[in-house]
Amino acid sequence: MDTDSLNIVVTVARLGSFANAARALDADPSSVSRTVASVEAALGLRLFQRTTRRLTVTEEGEAYLRRIGPLLEEFDLAREEARRIRDEPSGTLRFTASVAFAHECVVPHLGEFRERYPALAVELHPTDANLDLIAAGMDLAVRLAAAPQGDLVSTRLARTRYRVVASPDYVDSYGPFTDPRQLENCDCLRFALPDFRTRWRFRRAGEETVEVPVSGGVLISNALALRRAALDGLGPALLPDWLIRRHLDEGRLVDLFPDRECAATDFDTGAWALYPSRSFLPQKVRVAIDFLREKLRPDSGAIPGNTDCPAP
CATH class of the missing domain: 1.10.10.10 (Winged helix-like DNA-binding domain superfamily/Winged helix DNA-binding domain)
Structure with a gap:
């Protein structure tokens, strides 16, 4: 009964x-x-x-x-x-993102988010592991990739782009760089993901995609540490735009191939919000997604060049 x-x-x-x-x-x-x-x-x-x-x-x-x-x-x-x-946006939002994305694109806005939704507590779990959201009890995750696969519901928060960058001192010593194939002779800084560590891809309008094999004595599993190594002049690195835009604007890093698109896998990548179910989506998850999309708009400066995406 x-x-x-x-x-x-x-x-x-x-x-x-x-x-x-x-x-x-x-x-x-x-x-x-x-x-x-x-x-x-x-x-x-x-x-x-x-x-x-x-x-x-x-x-x-x-x-x-x-x-x-x-x-x-x-x-x-x-x-x-x-x-x-x-x-109502209340209770506790349990949220996970990569360490670098949380550091650069989430934590700087937490104060404003809490002011806007004071009844909503936040548990942020930065990790570079792809947690099982349901097993870990997470309400929301941000993943950086091409379109995510699997059973989770996803919506793109922003488009992302990758650039090959190096410090001005490195460019002065080993440049100028005019052709991506020059990287074959460089001691490159490589990200410790299978698709990132052996080859980088480049394309330009009207030309075929070029795949350049890369090698180097430094392999790093954290994007923040990889950026630090590039800033210190250890070599060229393939990094996402949201992680390096400020350093490019300040002249602390140089975009080696500004006229080309760069990628390790897919040229069309993004920051995606993932959550377990579309049915009865809690208001706390909805406002978090809307807030992140707002902060990652092109005019926000967090991720240049992204396009607005429809709400879930």
Whole structure:
């Protein structure tokens, strides 16, 4: 039996008749009577004594109703609280992103997010591992890739682009760089992902894509550390635009091939929001996605050149 049926039984007991309960519930009296009979049959108890003139609660009915009344109130309160959390940005948002993305594109905006949604607490879990969102109890993840695969729901927050960069001192020593094939003779700084460590891809309008084999004595598994090595003049590195834009603007890094698109895998990559289910999307997840998309707009400066994407 369900709580709706039990609430009908409680209403009948409170109002003293099927007719009164039916009017209060905007239901047919025969439907109310059938529901009560079904509950009694399931319990194996007679909850009401029925006569042509009146309906009274039995002794066992009184005992049963006395126990379930408070429980039904708790069910109603729990349902309302769950709906409030769903509809209002409150509770706790458990959120994961790569270490570098969290450092560069999330943490700088946490203060504003908390000011905007003071009832919403944030648990941020920066990690370069692809967590199982459901097993880890995460509400939301940001992944950096081409279109994500799998069962999770995804929506693109922003487009991303990769650039090959080096420090001005390195360019002075080993440049100028005019052709990506020059990298074959460089001691490159490589990211420790299989697709990033052996070849970089370049293309320019009207020309075929060029794949350049790369090698080097430094292999780094963290994008922030890879950027640091490039800033220190250790060699060229393939890095995402959101991680290096400020350093390019300040002249601390040089874009070696500004007239070419660069990639390790796909030229069309992005920052994607992933979450477990589209059904009953909690408001806390929705406002977080909208906030991140707002901060990653082209005019925000966080990720230049991205395009707006539709809301989930």
